[in-house]
Amino acid sequence: MENGLIVLGLDPGTRVTGYGIVREISGQAELVATGTIRTPVKRDMATRMGFIFDKVRELILRHSPAEAAIENVFVSKNPSSALKLGQARGACMAACATSNLPMGEYEPAKVKKNLVGVGNAPKSQVAFMVAHCLGIKKPDWPEDASDALAIAICHLNERRMRKLTGM
């Protein structure tokens, strides 16, 4: 099995975009970096989308991930929130695609099932499993960062599974 594959997980939002970068070492996920991109909320939306794009590109340049993963979310019932979320997703997607990173998309239930075993697991349990998978005893990252790490770990697991099953 290949070693050292680095994956960038993203949890986009117009205010806060979480990121989590993990490396696969001998089938285990290892933390590379995690955190949040906070957009300048007083600026106009286009400026904020440019900000997200630039920061994601910086992360890619610094950590050289080979692949990216994003939640294929849809929770909002409000078209206006959906439009905003879509904008942040579009900026993230453009940053990854223009860096030639293939991007996996996963439903929220898929991410939960992958990490915890059930699709309706509570957020706290997903956060616990994220820290456990990475071998971190006392995680000190915010929720958006944890969500992004969950997506990155899910992507690594799914990828490994596809290789093992030859699918």
Next chain:
Amino acid sequence: MENGLIVLGLDPGTRVTGYGIVREISGQAELVATGTIRTPVKRDMATRMGFIFDKVRELILRHSPAEAAIENVFVSKNPSSALKLGQARGACMAACATSNLPMGEYEPAKVKKNLVGVGNAPKSQVAFMVAHCLGIKKPDWPEDASDALAIAICHLNERRMRKLTGM
């Protein structure tokens, strides 16, 4: 009044993004370029958002607009369509913001009122006024391109108005 200001108008969509580039000459709008960006529909969404980003950046490099304008739309009642539209908007916004273009956002009713005089004007009337403003007798561009030109012309008009009224 300054001469030669170039504005890039964008009408984003995940399948088709219309663009219209106009130049202001002595208070009149002049056509520079217009057309559509058609994303590779068989590719994944991230690739398509990267495609839109790259094409908008190409337009900016080729025509050197100083400002951009986009419709601050919300027509869809469907959160899923809103999310998709948002993604295309995010890619367009990121391309303009990372090229340091300030971006104006206009409600659809504002664009119609600006060009035709009434906020609920039919699309055909807007298209007619777009061609008229640009002095083009037989416009041969598709609807998405015409919509993008309308936004660019609206931006020029609003900008001129703000200068005249000192607002």
